Amino acid sequence: MSSKDKIITAAIEVFSEHGYHRASMDEIALRACVAKGTLYYNFPNKAQLFKTLVKQGLQEIMDTTCQALDMPLTLEESIQRVIRLNLDMFLESTNFAHIIFNELSNGIEQEVLLEIKELRREYLHFLADILEESKCGGYVRDVNCMIAATSIVGMLQSSCNYYLNNKNEMSREDLEYFLFTLITKGLFTTHA
Numbered sequence: 074m075s076s077k078d079k080i081i082t083a084a085i086e087v088f089s090e091h092g093y094h095r096a097s098m099d100e101i102a103l104r105a106c107v108a109k110g111t112l113y114y115n116f117p118n119k120a121q122l123f124k125t126l127v128k129q130g131l132q133e134i135m136d137t138t139c140q141a142l143d144m145p146l147t148l149e150e151s152i153q154r155v156i157r158l159n160l161d162m163f164l165e166s167t168n169f170a171h172i173i174f175n176e177l178s179n180g181i182e183q184e185v186l187l188e189i190k191e192l193r194r195e196y197l198h199f200l201a202d203i204l205e206e207s208k209c210g211g212y213v214r215d216v217n218c219m220i221a222a223t224s225i226v227g228m229l230q231s232s233c234n235y236y237l238n239n240k241n242e243m244s245r246e247d248l249e250y251f252l253f254t255l256i257t258k259g260l261f262t263t264h265a
Contacts, residue, residue, distance in 0.1 A: 077115050079105040081126050089168035093123060093176045124185040127177070128192055130169045134162050135196045148207045149257065155200065156229065156252050163233035164245060174234040197222045204260070213260050225256055 074082075083104035087096045098119055102112040116122035141154045163170040177189065200222035207213040213221075229252065236248050243251070 076105070076107050076111050079107060080112055080115055080122070081129065084122050084126050085166075085168045085172065088123060088126070088176060089171040093119075093181060098122075120182045120185050123176075123181065124188060126169075127172065127185075127189050130162075130166070130173070131189065131192045131196065134159065135192070135199065137162070138196075139199065142203065148203075148212045148261070151203055152256055153249075153253055155225070156249055156256070159226075159229040160233060160245065160249055160252075163230065164236065167237060170233060170237060174230065193226075197226060200225060212262060214262055216260065221260060228252065228255070 080101065084096075084101045087101050087104060090096075091100075096119065098112060099109065101122070102109045105112070112122075116125065138155060138158050141158060142151055146154070163173070177186070197219065201218040204213050204216075204218040204221050208215065208218060232248060232252055236243070236245070
């Protein structure tokens with residue numbers, strides 16, 4: 074593993090445990106088993122490191138979703154894959170999920186937030202385009218597809234956050250089925 078990857082892995086742990094403001098570059102360097110000089114060579118400050126790890130994680134979700142949907146699929150299969158991939162990312166990478174759910178609204182520098190929002194907007198447009206295409210084909214109700222995409226992502230993130238804090242209430246499979254049913258019953262026309 075490269076020094077940069079070690080730093081990012083350690084930073085995800087430290088930001089998740091302590092929050093953005095209480096996380097220290099010293100602890101990140103210590104956990105990554107790299108010299109402070111190596112840390113600062115790769116990331117000049119905490120804001121840059123935070124931005125990099127969040128953008129990298131969100132980009133991974135986008136890339137994985139784009140690849141998984143880059144084949145002929147029914148609308149149901151596409152929705153199911155979007156749900157499954159988001160659940161995989163957030164439920165299997167709990168430290169990253171904690172950062173996304175709890176740290177993006179905790180006084181992060183405006184420049185960092187703007188870049189993260191832009192990446193999120195790209196992902197929402199990607200999902201909205203899928204819904205728009207399905208709407209034109211008569212499979213999705215006549216809705217604002219950007220709002221629908223935003224609602225889907227928000228519901229997935231909120232549901233993952235709830236699930237991580239209440240794992241005893243339902244299985245992961247039940248959560249996936251619940252979300253699929255909720256999304257498809259709300260969006261699909263009767264002949265989808």
